[in-house]
Amino acid sequence: MATTQHYLWAAGHFLLLLCSLRFFLAKCMFRDVSAFWYKASFTGALVSYAIVCQKSLGVPQPNAAWIRRAMLDENVQYFLLALFWWTSRPVTLALLPYAIFSLFHALTFTRTTLMPQFLPPGPPAQQGAAPTPHPLAKKLQVWVKANYDNAMRAVAFTELVIMARVVVGALTFRISLISPVIYAHFLRQRWYQSKFTREAFATVHARILAFVNSPGKPPVLAQVYNQAAGLASRFAGSSLGAPNGAAAGAGARRQ
Template sequence: MATSQHYIWAGGHFLLLASALRIFLSWVTFGSPSSWWYKASFSGALLSYAIVCMKSLGTPQLNIAYAKRCLVDENVQYFALAIFWWTSKPVTIALVPYAIFSLFHALTFARTTLMPQLLPPGPPATAGGPPTPPPLAKRLQVWVKANYDRAMSVVAYAEILIFVRVLLGAITFQNSLLSPLIVAHFLRQRYHQSAFTRHAVANVDAQLSQLARRPGIPPVVDQVWQRARGLISGWAGSVLQAPPAAPAGAGAGAARR
């Protein structure tokens, strides 16, 4: 039975999705939505993530052990980043990872909570057995399971693009100089915690290394890139490697968000 807290959590995801859709539609049609929609999107994210963080970590405590748990918790990291985006100048692409997470959570909430209440159940699997979930719910479950890994890969690449966007934005004074530092630290955490992020980073590294060595490219470009990737690798605390296969069916991370 869903609790009121569960409905509030879902409400945050639906708010984020609706507001993000409004922004993306304006973006595609070269419009300029007001910052109100941007703040509404991240307000939904903050609401949902606050509930998840409270449930996973419990009541905030002023001690080192609790602080350490917060620092390594993925939901706390996304919650903290959402606070930063909420207080910063709008960066539309920053909504992409949150919108993808919210889409999967909203669909799961609709399947497990709303559809059983609103749609007739399916026929029993066996004679005299209990009714099965509504057919639409079962089809939705299959779609979510089939597309989860692909969506998480999109999130990983989107987060790399976000860093590129805010780095260029800092150089051209379109966003604060703090933005690329915040996103870089966030990406470092994701690299160590997410196989999808490691796979995306390794792919991007391989593509850039190949590009730097292409015939006709001055050798100094490859030298500069190798020095840069060495610095990045040292700062990240691990060596960039060839992309491993993304895990199939890994769903624990986003399922909690």
């Protein structure tokens, strides 16, 4: 049976999803939009992730072991990043990974908690067995399972694009100069914890290498990129590391 905390968790995802959709639509139509919708989106994220973090880590403990465990938790990482975005100048793309996570969580909550309250169950698979889910709920479950991996790949590539966006924004003084540093640390942890992020890095790296080494390109281009890639590799190598069995990046999990 769903608890109040579970409903609050879901409410955070629905708030994020609806407000980010409002913000995205305005941006896509080149209309001015209040930063309220941006902050409301990340408020929803903070609510959902705070609940998940509390459930998985319990009451904060003033010791190094608890802090280390918290910093290695992907939900804590997304919570802290959401807090950073909430306090920073709006970066539209920053909403997209959270919105994708929330879409899947909202659909799952709808299927498992809301639909059974309004839709009658289907007939049992065999006599004496439990009723089957409503056909609409079953279709929703199939869609979520079929599209989950592709959605996580989209998140991984989007997070790399966000890195480029914050670097450009910092160089043009449109956002804080510390933003690339904070986001680079976040991506470093994602690389260790998410196979989708590693795949995205490998794909982008291969395409850039093919471009800089293609005929007609000045050799200095490849040299500069190789040096930059080497620096990035050394930076990633100093990561805290991922705990055993780290998840592939699913955002605030269902509670």
